[in-house]
Amino acid sequence: MTGFNSLCQTYAKTLGVSILLGLTLLMPIAAGSPTMEIATIYSLVFLEGNTLVGIAPVTPHKASTGVLVVLDEDSPVWLEKLAKCESGDRWDIRVWDTGSYSFGGLQFKLKTFWHYGVEYGILPKDLPLEEAENRIYEKETQEAIAKKMVADGLWYHWKKCGLLIGLNKI
Numbered sequence: 001m002t003g004f005n006s007l008c009q010t011y012a013k014t015l016g017v018s019i020l021l022g023l024t025l026l027m028p029i030a031a032g033s034p035t036m037e038i039a040t041i042y043s044l045v046f047l048e049g050n051t052l053v054g055i056a057p058v059t060p061h062k063a064s065t066g067v068l069v070v071l072d073e074d075s076p077v078w079l080e081k082l083a084k085c086e087s088g089d090r091w092d093i094r095v096w097d098t099g100s101y102s103f104g105g106l107q108f109k110l111k112t113f114w115h116y117g118v119e120y121g122i123l124p125k126d127l128p129l130e131e132a133e134n135r136i137y138e139k140e141t142q143e144a145i146a147k148k149m150v151a152d153g154l155w156y157h158w159k160k161c162g163l164l165i166g167l168n169k170i
């Protein structure tokens with residue numbers, strides 16, 4: 001398990017978040033036969049800043065019910081971790097992903113940014129979708145929209161990174 005724990009630590013430090021990793025063990029049923037999955041080992045890596053503070057084995061049940069980090073929605077820490085995971089904390093980028101572009105530090109899709117920005121009163125109600133692209137790189141605007149979305153339980157818009165940093169537990 002030492003190698004696996006080292007791998008967990010490396011990935012967690014790279015992302016700068018607490019992270020859940022799984023390792024699936026395969027074993028042949030008989031000599032020369034196909035392999036079958038015999039177990040998946042999960043490890044949760046806890047960080048405080050860039051300092052490793054622990055590695056804990058967890059069962060798949062606990063992992064699926066969210067043993068991940070519990071974050072405070074009012075704290076800027078989860079926003080920083082989300083931006084680091086989504087974009088490497090780069091607020092000026094545009095990435096082609098799943099058939100459309102994602103923008104800025106929190107990697108918003110344009111329609112999502114515009115819809116929730118208008119709905120929450122962060123963007124003007126009469127702002128045309130085409131003009132929302134001029135505002136989508138604004139860090140403060142993205143963060144304000146993200147805070148409202150997460151408070152309303154819409155963390156899943158950030159799928160993988162949302163789970164990695166524990167947005168599902170806010």
